Amino acid sequence: MNSLRITPYLTLFFALFVLSCSKDETTAPDPTLANKQALGTSARDFLSADEFTSLRVEIAYVAGFKPATATLNNLRSFFEQRLNKPDGITFIETLVPATSVGSLERDEYVKIEADNRTAFNAGDELAVWIFFADQNSEKDTDTSRILGTAYRNTSCIIFEKTLRDFSNRIGGASLTQLETVTTEHEFGHLFGLVNLGTDMVRDHEDEQPNDDGIDALNKHCNQENCLMYFQTVADATSSAMTGLPTFGEFCLEDLRANGGK
Template sequence: MRIFKILVLCLLTLTTSNCSKDSVGESDKIDRSANLMASGDSANDILSNNQHTDLLIQIAYVEGFQPTQKAIDDFVEFIKERTYKEKIDLIYKQLPSPEVDSLDINKIDDLETENRTAYNDGKTLALYIFFADAPAKSKETKDKDLVTLGAVYRNTSMVIYESSIRELTKKSIFINNATVEAATLNHEFCHWLGLVDLGTKPLSPHEDAERTNHCNVSGCLMQSELEFGQGMMKMLSAKNSSIPVLGEKCLADLKSNGGR
């Protein structure tokens, strides 16, 4: 899921205005501007080695909601397959629960401002992923099968609704947490990579007319269904619990923007 670029400007204002006067020190010297841009704006930087050769991924998670190691391993392998990054490091940060029933984008942004420590530094590009213990706040439906599983809301910021993933997989004896986590991570990561038409220009038309920034090719990782519980389970079931892969049109787009 992507958040409209106009919202990023609001978040940038929010982030800078919330700096504490008591936090004068080394942290205030960090240049965060490169990590506060719109979703997809760093697509080429992530895909290629033109500006950054290394990746640092900070995984923040609420206590008790850490992602499975299998999902993280699969995610890192996916990054290696699609980008030219020479080194990928991960750091973990356990967080207390925000103790809310649901999370909107403003609350998620506040939590990132408080807890993120990894930012771009020289040849290293930093990414931040938050695994939440509360579902996404939504006005669309109360049906648990249609809850959002993940979202990117800036060029290097992502949230995974881990509690929603766990509730979803409880209903299946064939599909486990690791598979849904990895599929969600890969899907949202590709929004960071600019898919579809979110910073990476399509070589041919394949954007879903009803769900912008998603692919209309059947079975592709970037179909919009993968963002929601019901669609995720249907696609995984159709693929015998295998994680969906990118279709040829999405792959061609990434290669044209510096990817593998």
């Protein structure tokens, strides 16, 4: 799972979640299993037209927490610039019931997806789920906030309530800026960046101190001007950011080498 956490700096945590199942000759195959794999395993499926020539994007949200129209327009342009999907990209919307459990932990937003997701891979169409949640992350503390998490090969959650809290502060960034940067950063991880299913053409995976203070690779880019730099989303919480960050040279090389534009 890839999580965006705001501290005085941005700390990001990762774990790969693999769904396994035992074989049972009397049980029909799960048609949704292809969308329940480890983060990064569908990187080439997103980027290339080798197997999937179109993309269906399911935008799920709780009433009152729908992302801005400008954010969705930015996301469409982002896909069109980077993905080879000659048969097109379709957006659908799914209204999710309000959550009542308070701050969300992984098991809870995985269940929300299981209960509400309608779009799954079908034929030559790849499907992806993005949930804009009405709660914050259970991992939040008094000094840190998680903004979004890519947690499966075609699944991510954006903690929309947290984004709105930042945007509503004096001097806070626009909501469209926060939504766009957070969502596109998470899709960078779904696309296999950095070294998370899309191989590096040149070594550019960043190292940051882990919880033990030891430098460790963290699946982010070491180029400060890149969307996949660990600090980029933290910077987006400030109105001082000018323009929207994009992939840097090294990440673009990786995407193109794995079938993207």
